[in-house]
Amino acid sequence: MTLENPVDRSGVNCISLYELCHRINRVLAANFPNPIWVKAEIASLQLRREHRYFQLVEKDQQGEKIISKAFASLWAGNYSKLRRSRGKQLDEVLKEGLEVLVLVKVTFHEEYGFNLQIQDIDPNFTIGKYFSRKQQIFNKIKERKLNRLQASLPLPYVLQRIAVISSSQAAGYKDFCQQLEEVRDKMDIHHLLFESSMQGKLVERDMLKALDQIECSYRSFDSVVIIRGGGGKLDLADFDNFLLAEKLAMMPLPVLTGIGHEIDQSALDLVAHHSLKTPTATAQFIIDHNLAFLKRLSIARDTLTSGVFQVLVSEENKLISLHKDLVHSGRHPLLQQHYKIMQLKESLKANVQYHLRESHHNLNSIEQELKLSDPKVILERGFSITAKNGAIIKNETQVLDQDELEIRLFKGNLRVKKI
CATH class of the missing domain: 3.40.50.2300 (Response regulator)
Structure with missing residues (x-):
């Protein structure tokens, strides 16, 4: 067949597009005279003038490939009735990615094509599916001990x-x-x-x-x-x-x-x-x-102060007691007591110095740990933080030409642009 010799189709029996769509409408009406329950996943949902328009899909067993899809609608008046009967659970299940059980009327309009008009929705089906899937995830987490x-x-x-x-x-x-x-x-x-x-x-x-x-x-x-x-x-x-x-x-x-x-x-x-x-x-x-840590720090400081004070009081009492003994002793005992006093004096001095050194060391360690944790100290050491749109930059591939960057310094911020 060539364009110079086209085949004459004028005598072929044909129908109009409208007639074809009308016949499809009658066939569907005859085969689906009553609404039917259908389970499907909500792939997309749009709200226009209080009407809700869905794309429903079914995926293969692996949940990856779509094997069927259809458009569905929930008119505003019907939604209002369902909202009164189903309560707030209705809105919880009408979300993308959730599997729903819907009662639909199968329709085919000569102008708008195939559509499923939603008459009812069973929220319990979706909630049951959700909790079943959730339990499977929980079991998998516990089996792999991820929760520990x-x-x-x-x-x-x-x-x-x-x-x-x-x-x-x-x-x-x-x-x-x-x-x-x-x-x-x-x-x-x-x-x-x-x-x-x-x-x-x-x-x-x-x-x-x-x-x-x-x-x-x-x-x-x-x-x-x-x-x-x-x-x-x-x-x-x-x-x-x-x-x-x-x-x-x-x-x-x-x-x-x-x-x-x-x-x-x-x-x-x-x-x-x-x-x-x-x-x-x-x-x-x-x-x-954080308040609990500050409280523990305060208790440690008070305990340390009290301990040092008790040591000082105890040693002072020993000196007073020795002094009284010396007053009532002869010359030879006096020399012996003098030596004891000197020994106690050195012991007291060593004990006090030891406790003070330990206290100072502990307080310095705590203070140093807190200072090193402060971001201000890190910045003061000459480091800086570079961010783009609030996100920290860690490698150059995150920055494109003409991107505006914020450099946070110890004193002030800089805004720069990569060229």
């Missing part, structure tokens, strides 16, 4: 340099900062934010990146804090992640979690050094820990 690694790390005497993983926009992060700000006049606590998504698909990627950055410069920090605001049970789903739990468990620094849930424990809570209920409680834990 963080507990074996010693907690520093003072927590002054904190690496925080959170979102700068999260209310929980602001609560954490406010709690530390209230004790600024009593103790100097520095915290550096490593920005991360705290909900949704990007949590795993962002948090692994933040943990890697902290691990590369772990000597600059005393501990890691992971915080976020509160939410429902399924809001913790992003933290029930084995890869994140494994990475957190193997961190060289003690990790504190405060993810804002009073009842349920996430996989990250299970492996953390300490798990706190809220960001505010996490900040208070740090404050109380």
Whole structure:
């Protein structure tokens, strides 16, 4: 066949596109006269004019390849009715990445094509699936003894340099900062934010990146804090992640979690050094820990002072007693007592000097340990911290041409641009 000799199709029996779509509509209506329950994963969800539009998918057994997908809709009026009957659990299950059981009416519109109209949703199905998967993750963590690694790390005497993983926009992060700000006049606590998504698909990627950055410069920090605001049970789903739990468990620094849930424990809570209920409680834990050290230091100082004083009083009493004995003794005993006094004097002098040296050495050691932990001292020694958008730079590959950098010095900051 050539363009010069086209085949004449004018006599071929054909139908219009509308007629084809109309027939498909009738076939589907005949085969699916009633709504049917379907289980699928929510791949995407969009809200427009109070209507909710979904892309539902089913993946293979490995959970990697999509083997089926369809569009679905939940109209605003039907959502309102379901919200009244299902309660707040409805919103908890309508999230990307969760598997849902939905009652759908199969439709095919001549203009808009195939669509599943959602009539009902069973939140218990999604919650059951979530807890089943969560238990599998917990079992895997315990089988590999990952929940014991963080507990074996010693907690520093003072927590002054904190690496925080959170979102700068999260209310929980602001609560954490406010709690530390209230004790600024009593103790100097520095915290550096490593920005991360705290909900949704990007949590795993962002948090692994933040943990890697902290691990590369772990000597600059005393501990890691992971915080976020509160939410429902399924809001913790992003933290029930084995890869994140494994990475957190193997961190060289003690990790504190405060993810804002009073009842349920996430996989990250299970492996953390300490798990706190809220960001505010996490900040208070740090404050109380530091106050406890200051109290121990004060007790040690008082004990040392009291001990030296008691030694002095005891030796003074011995001298007084010897003096009385000398007054009532003859010449020969007087010489003997004189020698004893000289010996006691030397012994007293040696004891006092020894206790004072030990006290001075202990106080100097404690003072030196505290000074060396202060970032200001590190900067004063000539070191600097280079950061881009709040993140610490560790190698040149992180910096592109024309990037603006902040160099933190002992006195002041510099802003430079790579050319």
